[in-house]
Amino acid sequence: xxxxIISDTxxxxxxxxxxxxxxxxxxxxxxxxxxxxxxxxxPLPEGYSPKDVVEKLNSLSNIFFVSGNCDGDVDQMVISHxxxxxxxxxxVGGIKMMVCHGYKEPLDDTVAYAKRCGFNLFVxxxxxxxxxxxxxxxxxxxxxxxxxxxxxSHSVAIIEDSNIRLIxxxxxxxxxxxxx
Numbered sequence: 145x146x147x148x149i150i151s152d153t154x155x156x157x158x159x160x161x162x163x164x165x166x167x168x169x170x171x172x173x174x175x176x177x178x179x180x181x182x183x184x185x186x187p188l189p190e191g192y193s194p195k196d197v198v199e200k201l202n203s204l205s206n207i208f209f210v211s212g213n214c215d216g217d218v219d220q221m222v223i224s225h226x227x228x229x230x231x232x233x234x235x236v237g238g239i240k241m242m243v244c245h246g247y248k249e250p251l252d253d254t255v256a257y258a259k260r261c262g263f264n265l266f267v268x269x270x271x272x273x274x275x276x277x278x279x280x281x282x283x284x285x286x287x288x289x290x291x292x293x294x295x296x297s298h299s300v301a302i303i304e305d306s307n308i309r310l311i312x313x314x315x316x317x318x319x320x321x322x323x324x
Contacts, residue, residue, distance in 0.1 A: 145237030149301040151176035151245075151269030152289035154183070154214065158191025159291040159313070160200060163300045166313040170302075172236060173204060176269035176287065177212025177245030179227070180219050189291035198222045208232055212245035212269060239303070239324055241265040246286070258282055264324055265303075274299050274310050276320045283308065283324050 148167030153160045153175070167173065179201070180194040201207060202224045211229035220227050232243040242258045246268030249257075258266040265283045273295045274288030285308060288299035297312045299319060310320040 145304070146170045146172075147236065147239075147303040148173045149176065149267055149285065149287045149303065150174070150290055151287050152178040152212070152272055152292060153180075153197065154178055154186060154189050154192075154289070154291045155180045155194040155197050156189035156191045156291035157193045157196040157200065159189060159298055160197055162298065162313040163290040164200075166300050166311050166316065167302055171206065172234075173207040174232065174234075174243055174267065175201075175207060175209045176243055176267055177210050178214040178269060179209060179212065179223065181214045181216075182292070183214040186214075186292050191291075201225070208234070208243075210243050210245055213247045237303075238306070239264050241267060243267040246270040255279055255282065255284060265308075267301075274301075274319065276301070276308060276310055276322050278322065283322060 148170040150163045209227040210232045211227045234241050240263050242263045247270045259282045267285045272289035272293050275286040277284050287301040302309050306324045308322050309318050
């Protein structure tokens, strides 16, 4: 089982394509929000083309979305997959995971909730800063931003054989690794 995790594409076809190349062929792709638009506080990302991003995402049959703070009702009108809110809950490959964008509640509260519910993995986006850590029995993952990173590397995550790797989508460098 291979799962690709991406977040904060913000309408950049250039970086979406780089992210998809970096994760390769996956059983599932999870998008942790901020799909098409850049929002009023962000610059336009390189390759900004929301319409082309929609076409690319709609061509994928194995992708799941959670809604981010830059996603609106109009996005669901053009994206042919459900944009779920506030969470995606999945149990795949022996991993029980909860995904949210991470802007509605304080992160510590959401992590505590995920632990209480017995999840193995909690995934979030929003900060544009990658994170991979263990909090007691819960693995906390932010894949970072594909298009507008605030920590200097455009990144994604790959889950394969109960192993999570953070990957720089431009260099292919492994930026972090952890076993679930």
